[in-house]
Amino acid sequence: MTGPLLLAVESSCDETGIALVEDGRRIHANVVASQVALHAPTGGIVPEVAARAHLRWIVPVLDEALVTAGVTMADVDAVAVTYGPGLAGSLLVGINFAKTLAWAHRKPLVPVNHLEGHVYAGWLLDPGDAERESPPFPLVALVVSGGHTFLVEMRDHLDYRYLGGTVDDAAGEAFDKVGRLLGLGYPGGPAISREAEKAVARDRVFPRAWLGDSFNVSFSGLKTAARRIVAHARADEGLPADEREGALPDRVVAELAWGFQDSVVDVLTAKTIRAAEEVGARGIVLGGGVAANAALRARISGEAEARGLAMVIPRPGLCTDNGAMIGAAGARRLAAGVRAGLDLDARPSLPLARPAAR
Amino acid sequence: MTAGGPILLIDTATTRAVIALGGPDGALVEQRGWLAGYRHGEELLARIDGLLADRGIATAELGAIAVGTGPGAFTGLRVGIATAKGLAHALDVPIVGVASGIALLDAALAAPAAAPAPAAAPAPAQLVLLQPAGPNDRVLTRRGERPAILPGGTDPDIRPGERLVAVDLAGRADEDAVALGEAAVDGLAAAMLATAAGRLAAGDADDLATLVPEYVTLPRGVRMPPTDAGVEVSGSQPRAERS
Numbered sequence: 001m002t003g004p005l006l007l008a009v010e011s012s013c014d015e016t017g018i019a020l021v022e023d024g025r026r027i028h029a030n031v032v033a034s035q036v037a038l039h040a041p042t043g044g045i046v047p048e049v050a051a052r053a054h055l056r057w058i059v060p061v062l063d064e065a066l067v068t069a070g071v072t073m074a075d076v077d078a079v080a081v082t083y084g085p086g087l088a089g090s091l092l093v094g095i096n097f098a099k100t101l102a103w104a105h106r107k108p109l110v111p112v113n114h115l116e117g118h119v120y121a122g123w124l125l126d127p128g129d130a131e132r133e134s135p136p137f138p139l140v141a142l143v144v145s146g147g148h149t150f151l152v153e154m155r156d157h158l159d160y161r162y163l164g165g166t167v168d169d170a171a172g173e174a175f176d177k178v179g180r181l182l183g184l185g186y187p188g189g190p191a192i193s194r195e196a197e198k199a200v201a202r203d204r205v206f207p208r209a210w211l212g213d214s215f216n217v218s219f220s221g222l223k224t225a226a227r228r229i230v231a232h233a234r235a236d237e238g239l240p241a242d243e244r245e246g247a248l249p250d251r252v253v254a255e256l257a258w259g260f261q262d263s264v265v266d267v268l269t270a271k272t273i274r275a276a277e278e279v280g281a282r283g284i285v286l287g288g289g290v291a292a293n294a295a296l297r298a299r300i301s302g303e304a305e306a307r308g309l310a311m312v313i314p315r316p317g318l319c320t321d322n323g324a325m326i327g328a329a330g331a332r333r334l335a336a337g338v339r340a341g342l343d344l345d346a347r348p349s350l351p352l353a354r355p356a357a358r
Numbered sequence: 359m360t361a362g363g364p365i366l367l368i369d370t371a372t373t374r375a376v377i378a379l380g381g382p383d384g385a386l387v388e389q390r391g392w393l394a395g396y397r398h399g400e401e402l403l404a405r406i407d408g409l410l411a412d413r414g415i416a417t418a419e420l421g422a423i424a425v426g427t428g429p430g431a432f433t434g435l436r437v438g439i440a441t442a443k444g445l446a447h448a449l450d451v452p453i454v455g456v457a458s459g460i461a462l463l464d465a466a467l468a469a470p471a472a473a474p475a476p477a478a479a480p481a482p483a484q485l486v487l488l489q490p491a492g493p494n495d496r497v498l499t500r501r502g503e504r505p506a507i508l509p510g511g512t513d514p515d516i517r518p519g520e521r522l523v524a525v526d527l528a529g530r531a532d533e534d535a536v537a538l539g540e541a542a543v544d545g546l547a548a549a550m551l552a553t554a555a556g557r558l559a560a561g562d563a564d565d566l567a568t569l570v571p572e573y574v575t576l577p578r579g580v581r582m583p584p585t586d587a588g589v590e591v592s593g594s595q596p597r598a599e600r601s
C-alpha cells in the first residue's frame with residue numbers, strides 16, 4: 001500500500017455504493033446496488049422506496065466490497081461518506097451506517113460532498129490499470145447528472161470556483177423528460193443515446209439556449225421546444241397528439257433523439273471549452289451520470305484534444321454514482337485534516353465549497 | 359441461545375428517541391430517552407457512546423442489538439436501523455428487529471396509567487395505538503392486525519371496549535390517550551428488551567441484510583415493491599469465479 005485505504009459509502013440518490021480505494025486513486029473494490037429498475041415503473045425516484053432499498057442492500061454491498069478487496073475492517077484507515085447533496089432519507093442511511101462503522105472500529109470519519117466525488121472520479125484507477133498522470137491543475141470540471149449540471153474551476157485539490165451551471169433543470173432531467181415524450185421510458189439518458197446512434201438523417205435541429213457569455217445553461221426552453229417538435233412530428237405522421245395513442249416510427253424517434261442530444265452536447269461542450277480557455281486550464285474533467293453519454297464524451301474529447309487540453313473522462317461505471325469516487329475525494333479530505341464528528345447529519349442542499357479542517 | 363452479553367436497544371420510531379441496555383435475559387439495566395424531533399441522527403451515536411462509557415461497557419462486550427422497526431417517523435426509523443445494522447456488523451452480534459408499535463401497546467398495558475379504572479379494565483386486545491405518519495396522516499396499530507393508515511382528516515374507528523394510546527399526538531388526541539401514550543413511551547425500552555431477549559433465546563434473530571422498517575405511508579398511488587425487487591448489484595467478480 002502506498003497510501004491510506006478508505007472505505008467509502010455513497011447513498012445520496014438511488015445507488016448504494018461501497019468501495020475500497022487506496023491513496024485516493026486505486027480501486028480495490030467498488031460495489032454498487034442500483035435501483036434503476038426499481039424506480040422504472042414510477043418513471044422517477046420515490047424517496048421512501050429508495051431509502052428502504054438502501055437499508056436492504058447496504059450490508060450485502062459492504063460484505064461484497066470487503067470480500068472483493070480481500071480486506072477486513074482492520075485494514076481500513078478511514079471511513080468516507082457522502083453527507084450531501086441528495087435525498088435526505090437516502091443520505092441518512094449511508095451516513096448513519098458509515099458513522100457507526102467508523103465509531104465501532106475506531107477509524108476517522110471523513111465527510112464528502114457528492115458533487116466533488118463526481119469530479120474526483122477523474123483520479124480513479126481500476127484494479128489492474130497502469131499508473132497514469134493525475135488530471136493537471138488548473139482544470140475545469142463539468143459535472144452533468146440527473147440532479148446537477150455545473151462547471152467549476154480548480155486550481156488545486158479541494159479548491160472550487162463555481163463558473164456557471166443550469167439555471168433550471170439538470171441535463172439528466174431533460175433527458176428523462178424527452179425520453180418520456182419519445183416513448184422511451186425511464187431513465188431517458190441511456191435510451192436517447194441508444195436511439196440517437198441509429199439516426200440515419202442527422203438534420204433535426206433543436207434550439208440552443210446560449211444565455212449570452214455566461215457559463216450558465218438552461219434546459220427548460222429546450223424541453224418546451226422538444227414538446228412542440230415532437231407534436232409536429234406526430235402530426236406529420238398522422239398520429240394523434242397524445243403520445244400514448246400510437247408510437248412514432250422508429251426512424252423518426254431516432255432522428256428526434258439525435259436532434260435533442262445534439263443540442264445538449266453542443267451547448268455543454270461549447271461552454272466547457274470556452275471556460276477552459278478563459279481560465280487558462282491545462283485540462284478538463286468530465287463527471288456525473290450524463291458523462292456516460294457517448295456523444296458528449298466524443299465531442300468534448302475531440303474539442304479538448306484539438307486545443308491541447310488534457311481530457312479526463314472516467315469510464316461510464318465511474319461517472320454514475322458509486323462509492324469509489326467518494327473514496328477518491330475522501331482521501332484528499334483526509335489528507336487535508338477534514339473530519340466529521342458523531343453528530344454528522346444529512347445536508348440535502350450542501351453546496352460545493354472548500355472544506356474546513358477539523 | 360441467549361444474547362451472551364448485554365443487549366443494546368435503539369428505538370427511533372417516535373419523536374422521543376430511546377436507547378437502553380438490557381441483560382442477556384432482557385431485564386432493563388438502564389434506559390435513556392431524549393426529544394429528537396425528526397433529527398435522530400445528530401445525537402444517537404453520541405448518546406450510545408455515553409451510555410456505554412458511563413456503564414463501563416466496551417462495545418465488544420455487547421451480545422446483541424435490538425432495534426425498533428416502527429411504524430413511526432420515517433426519518434427516525436432509517437437512522438435507527440442504519441445505526442443498528444452498522445453496530446451488528448461491526449461487532450458481529452445478532453440483530454433483532456422489534457415492532458415498535460406492538461411494544462408500545464405492551465408497554466401501555468403494563469403502565470400504571472392503564473390500571474383498571476373502577477368502571478372497566480382494558481384487556482390486552484382492547485388497547486389500540488395511534489401515531490402520526492407523515493405530515494397529515496396517522497397510523498393505527500391493533501394487536502394481530504397490520505398497521506392501518508388513516509388519511510388526513512379520517513378518524514380512527516375505535517371499536518366498542520377499545521381504549522386509545524396516542525403517541526406524538528399531544529393536543530391532537532384525548533388527554534387520557536396522550537397520557538397513556540407517554541406512559542407507553544416510558545415503558546417502551548423494557549417491553550422491547552423483553553421481546554428481543556425472548557426472540558434471541560428462541561434462536562429467532564433477524565437477517566442483518568434484509569431487516570427493513572415497517573412503512574405504512576407512501577405517496578398516493580405508489581405501492582411498496584417487494585423488498586428484493588428491482589435492484590442489481592454490480593462491480594465485483596461474479597460469484598462463480600470465487601473459490
Ligand SMILES: [Zn+2]
Pocket residue numbers: 114118145288289320321
Ligand atoms: Zn451523482
